[in-house]
Amino acid sequence: MLISMTEYTRNLNEGDQAPNFSFTNGSGATCQLTDIIGKSRAVVYFYPRDFTPGCTHEAHDFTLHYIKFKRNDIKIIGVSPDNEESHKKFRDKMKIPYSLASDPNNNIAKSYGVYGPKKFMGREYVGVDRSSFLIGNDGNILKIFKKVKPAGHAEEVLRAFQITE
Secondary structure, eight states, X not given: OOOOGGGTOOOOOTTSBOOOOEEEOTTSOEEEHHHHTTTOEEEEEEOSOTTXXXXXXXXXXXXXXXXXXXXXXXXXXXEESOOHHHHHHHHHHHTOOSEEEEOTTOHXXXXXXXXXXXXXXXXXXXXXXXXXXXXXXXXXXXXXEOSOOSTTHHHHHHHHTTOOO
16 A cells, blocks of 8 residues: 555655644643743754664663753753553653653654655555654754654754754
C-alpha cells in the first residue's frame, strides 16, 4: 500500500515559530512549550518508542549530558507516541531527569512534520521520524536535525547551541 506524504507532512523550517504543545513534566504537572519560551531555550526531540535500542541510547546520551544543558538553561523534551505510564517506567529505569511528552495520536509529531511514511526491510508503514528541533528564547526554530543517529546526538545538539564545556 502506498502512503501519501501530503497526508502527514507539515513543512517547518529554521526560523519558523515552533508549534506549541502540552506535556506532563517529570513531576506530573501539565506544562506547555510556551511556558518555557522566553525563559529558556529548548531541544524537542522525537523518537519512535520507549525501551527500543536506539531510543534508549539517545535518552541515555541526553541524560549523560543533562547537566550541561541545565547549566546553559536549555530544557530537553523527548516526544514519542508512548503513553504516560510507559514514559514513567522509561524515566525511572533510565534515570531520565528531563520531560517526556506522550503523543499517542501523533498530533505533536504531525505539527512538527515528523510523522509519516517510513520503510524498513521492504515494509512500508507510518511512524515517527527520529528528529530534533532546537528552539530559541523567542520560540523560533534555530536548527532542525532530521534522520538523527542516536549515538552522539546530544553532543551534536550541544555544539549547535555553541556549548563546548
